Amino acid sequence: MRLSTIMTEMVARVILLPTLVTALALLVKGYTSAGDGFSAGVVAGTVVAIQFIVFGPREPIARFPSPRHAPLLAFGGVLLALAVAFAPLLWGDPVLTQYPRPGEPVVHIGALAFHTALLFDVAVFLLVFGFIISVLGGIGSFERHSQGGES
Amino acid sequence: MPEVLRVLAPLVVALLGTLLVAVLGSLRPRVAAPLAVASAAMALVAALAMPAGASVDLSWAPTWGLRLSFAADGLARLYALLATGIGLAVLVYAAGYMPRHLAHAGHGPERAVRLYSLILLFMTAMLGLVLAQDLVLLIVFWDLTAITSYFLIGYEQEEEESRQAALTALLVTGISAILLILAGVILFVHHGTASIPAILARSEAGPIATASGVLIAVAALAKSAQVPLHFWLPRAMVAPTPVSAYLHSAAMVAAGVFLLGRVHPLIALSPPLRDGLVVVGFASMAVGGGLALAQVVLKRLLAYSTVAQYGYVVVLLGLGEVAGAAFYILAHALVKSALFMAAGAVTEATGQEQLDRLGGLGRALPGLAVGSGLAAAGLAGLPLTAGFFKDEVFFAGAAARGGPIPILAVAGAALTFAYTWRFWAGIFLGARRGTVQPLPLALTAPVLLLGLLVALGGIVPAVGARLAAAAGESMALEATPLALAYHLDRHAPNLMAVTTWALGMVAIVTAARWARVPRAIAAIGERYGPDRSMLVAIDTLTRFSRRLRAFEVQSLQRRIATILVSAAILVGATIVLAPPWPTFTLGDLPASDWPLVLFLVLAALAGLLATRSAGRATLVLALSAVGYSLAAVFTFIGAPDVALVAVLIETMMTVLLLGVLSLVPRDVAEPPSEPEPRDRYRSRAVGFVAAAFAFVVSWSALSWSAPDATMASAHIDLAPAAHADDVVTAILADFRGLDTLGEITVIAIALLGVLTFFVSEKST
Structure with a gap:
């Protein structure tokens, strides 16, 4: 029972890039409006999940970098978060100090503001996104495996 | 050399040695032994060079009063010398012993790499333990010694006896370590500090000192293999000889009496406790x-x-x-x-x-x-x-x-x-x-x-x-x-x-x-001793847990019933113990809240539809309708971030459920024929009880005027200082960053579990 018709395939193809851009926007604008690393990760993960469901597990794996590397993304995210959390110890500030400190000026490039908290959010994004892809890839390879047994 | 480094040098050297041996050893097994011996030798030199009385004190989470506090006092210096010196002798011995020992069992010498690395890790844990001047650090290193000893005692993992011995050691020393944590909490709450010297200086004879002293003593005595918790130690001798030599002299067992020494002023306050010792x-x-x-x-x-x-x-x-x-x-x-x-x-x-x-x-x-x-x-x-x-x-x-x-x-x-x-x-x-x-x-x-x-x-x-x-x-x-x-x-x-x-x-x-007398005593001890009682206790617990699981996994209904009924029991207990009755109130309903009610009614209708749905796809859609309606409620009460997350999660769940359905063959995907009437009544009863409790609890919770409103407004006031316009993100990433860190760590661990599941499923 594959949910694959011409309609769904076309929609899935079309929404992929815009959704990823939306996720990016949710991520970087988290500090000024609704959204954060978690929401961005879920949005990006959902659109990839749709690819998996519509095209079956095989084609996304051919089209994207292999989901085998997704766990690296997730655990890389955890490492990044830990690094952001513990780096302030190096120059004598408590753990999880975010820069710039209150009262200090923020660096802007266009509408984008640079905080270390943003890096922390990126870490959360990587973890959530990597988690979803890893699980999807796992289920997908599992299904291919069991199908391989039949054919 | 700065004082920080001079105090921590043995610890750092041993830790670096652990990592180096593990990494380089896995690439080239032959370098592992010389590298381990060299690390231990350097750690010994560093321990000898530790300046007497020098200390390090770094604050790393000031709001919680957590400090990295180490001091090279006399006690620490004595134990550091033992841990590094005996460790060096043990590693030299192991370099000669392990290849021969492994060859007897038909293994290659590369298996010894793990042992060298673990012995160095054990050394690190001991050094951290004896240098620590902070309760939290002490407990962390205490547990690290227990975990390392588990891997060392169970080194010959193919042997049933070896695994059992390792588990026994971990259970006895690990469970007793909880008492140490308990004592730590008591002392921390009572004295308001985790600094050991400060606690010892402020302690006075009384129930607090006695209670924490007794708890610490039990943990320490279990670690030092004292009667009646001694039985793990003779079993642990299944470990390779270098491990036994280290455990028995300068590491594991010595850690127990070290702890008694570290908190000696506290124990000295209670004469009965001293007599008990x-x-x-x-x-x-x-x-x-x-x-x-x-x-x-x-x-x-x-x-x-x-x-x-x-x-x-x-x-x-x-x-x-x-x-x-x-x-x-x-x-x-x-x-x-x-x-x-x-x-x-x-x-x-x-x-x-x-x-x-x-x-x-x-x-x-x-x-x-x-x-x-x-x-x-x-x-x-x-x-x-x-x-x-x-x-x-x-x-x-x-x-x-x-x-x-x-x-x-x-x-x-x-x-x-x-x-x-x-x-x-x-x-x-x-x-x-x-x-x-x-x-x-x-x-x-x-x-x-x-x-x-x-x-x-x-x-x-x-x-x-x-x-x-x-x-x-x-x-x-x-x-x-x-x-x-x-x-x-x-x-x-x-x-x-x-x-x-x-x-x-x-x-x-x-x-x-x-000569026969001690043998007879030993035989009686084996039959009725504490070793035996622990086996019986573990056996009983295992059987209880198996029976519970056997009940739970029989059908989905039973599993859900187990969760819901036990939740209802917990909630019911709180209601009985602390009745919330006077707090139920009915607020008024201004016209501005009408759309909200509309969506709540919609959610309820979708819920009803879910119980009546014919096919599984309808069920999924009905459930997601419940979720979307509730997300809409959040937008009406002015929580766009929460609403966004709710919508996203709901979408994700729907997509995933549909995806799973697409994987299931069509004949399985349709619900089975009418369930047994008895099952149906039971399901209804469980659902009703759970729903009733959920209703009572939600009502009671909503009747309270939001108690953390001050906290929320404080966060909102702080947001501009954190350069944030969106206070929710600022809370997640900045104000309560530590919580987020903990949560993502949990997710990462869950991912590890999922991946392990996939790997093991594929290999079977």
């Missing part, structure tokens, strides 16, 4: 010494001897003789590590590990005989060895207390004398039994070296005495001079020592007459 110590001396007489397996004999020997130390600590206890630990560490390594070397040379199959090896293994002979003389407390003084401080402490204590002390020491003779003479004297293969230098040299150190400690006792006096001072928080010298007069310790030797010799000469 004396009782436990003597009981361990009796049980350990008596059972050591019954053992035929070399390492098992030594393991019971360790139980008895730490009994001496616990007695000394109970008597308040802290400097004496420190000297005892020092002397025993040298002696016991040498004897273990000698036992392993003898087994390696002859292939035998039982006393009754060994004998007369003195000529064939002269170096080993001399080295272990000196160590055995030390264990028995003969003059011209450091052991003489370990017994002297013990006898002096016992004589000062008077009463029955000196008699018990002499009896315990006589037992030691007897089993030590049985061990050494049984291997090296008498008729020659067994064939001997030549041993490499790495197996003999550490034993000989440690034996010579034991002798040197008996000829020049001042060095050890100075170390012990400094350690005693940092335990008692006052000067505890310790002067050791030979007195050729009739003062009490000398008389007691002579009596001990006489009794011991009588015991040896008459051994044939009473």
Whole structure:
């Protein structure tokens, strides 16, 4: 029972890039409006999940970098978060100090503001996104495996 | 070199060694052993170079009062020397021992890499433990020693016995470690600080000091294998010999009495607790010494001897003789590590590990005989060895207390004398039994070296005495001079020592007459002892858990019922214990809230539809309709971030559920025919009970005026300072960043579990 018709395939193809851009926007604008690393990760993960469901597990794996590397993304995210959390110890500030400190000026490039908290959010994004892809890839390879047994 | 580095150098060196050996060793197994020995040697040098009294104090989470606080006081220096020095000897020995040992079992030498790395990790944990001046750090390193010991004892993971022994050790020392955490919480809450010196300075006699003292003592005594929690130690001797040598002398078991020393002022506040220590110590001396007489397996004999020997130390600590206890630990560490390594070397040379199959090896293994002979003389407390003084401080402490204590002390020491003779003479004297293969230098040299150190400690006792006096001072928080010298007069310790030797010799000469008694006691102990009761307890728990699981996994309905009913029981208990009845209120309903009600009604309708739905796809869509309606409610009460997350999660769930349905064959995907009426009624009953409780609790919770409104407004006020317009993101990433860090760590661990599941499913 594959949910694959011409309609769904076309929609899935079309929404992929815009959704990823939306996720990016949710991520970087988290500090000024609704959204954060978690929401961005879920949005990006959902659109990839749709690819998996519509095209079956095989084609996304051919089209994207292999989901085998997704766990690296997730655990890389955890490492990044830990690094952001513990780096302030190096120059004598408590753990999880975010820069710039209150009262200090923020660096802007266009509408984008640079905080270390943003890096922390990126870490959360990587973890959530990597988690979803890893699980999807796992289920997908599992299904291919069991199908391989039949054919 | 900055002081920070000088204090932490041994710790850092050992940790780097652990990582280097693990990484480089896995690439090139041959470099692992030399690298491990070099790391241990450098750690020893760093421990020797630690400046006395220097300390490090870094605040790393100031709002929680967490500090990285280390100090190289006398106690820490003594233990650091032991951990690194004995560790070095053990690693040299292991470099010779492990390749041969593994070859016997048909394994390649590359398996030894893990052992070297773990021994260095153990060293790191011990160094951290003894240097720590903060309760949190102390507990972390305490648990690290327990975990490392688990992997070391269970090193031969294919052997059932080895895994069991490791689990027993972890259970006994790990469960008792919870008591230590409990004591830590009590002390932290009562004194408002986690700094150990501050807590010790502020402690006063009273229920708090007694309760925390008792909890800490139980944890420490379990670690030091004291009666009745001693049984894990003799089992742990299934580990490779270098591990046993380290565990019994300078690491695991020594950590217990270290902790008693570290919090000595707290324990000293409670005389009954001190008397309890004396009782436990003597009981361990009796049980350990008596059972050591019954053992035929070399390492098992030594393991019971360790139980008895730490009994001496616990007695000394109970008597308040802290400097004496420190000297005892020092002397025993040298002696016991040498004897273990000698036992392993003898087994390696002859292939035998039982006393009754060994004998007369003195000529064939002269170096080993001399080295272990000196160590055995030390264990028995003969003059011209450091052991003489370990017994002297013990006898002096016992004589000062008077009463029955000196008699018990002499009896315990006589037992030691007897089993030590049985061990050494049984291997090296008498008729020659067994064939001997030549041993490499790495197996003999550490034993000989440690034996010579034991002798040197008996000829020049001042060095050890100075170390012990400094350690005693940092335990008692006052000067505890310790002067050791030979007195050729009739003062009490000398008389007691002579009596001990006489009794011991009588015991040896008459051994044939009473040899059956300890064996009978050992047999009774095996059948009814604490070891057995723990097995029964674990067995019962396992069976209970299996039965619960068997009930739960029978059907989805039962599983859901288990979750919902137990949740209802918990909630019901809180309602009964703390009735929320007066707090139920009905608010008014302004017109602006009407859209909200509309969406709530929509959610309820979708929920009803879900219970009536015919196909599984309809069910999924109905459930997601519930979720979307609730998300819409959040937008109406002005929580766009929450609404966004709710919508996203709902979408994700719907997509995933549909995806899963697409994987399931069509005939399975349709719901089964009508369920049994009985099942249907039961489901309805469970659903009704759970829903009723959820309703009551939600109503009660909503009737409270939001208690954390002040917190919320504080966060909102803080948001501009954090350069954020969106307060929710600022809370997640900045104000409560630590919570987020914890949560993502949990997610990462869950991912590990999922990946493991996929890998194991694929391989089956």
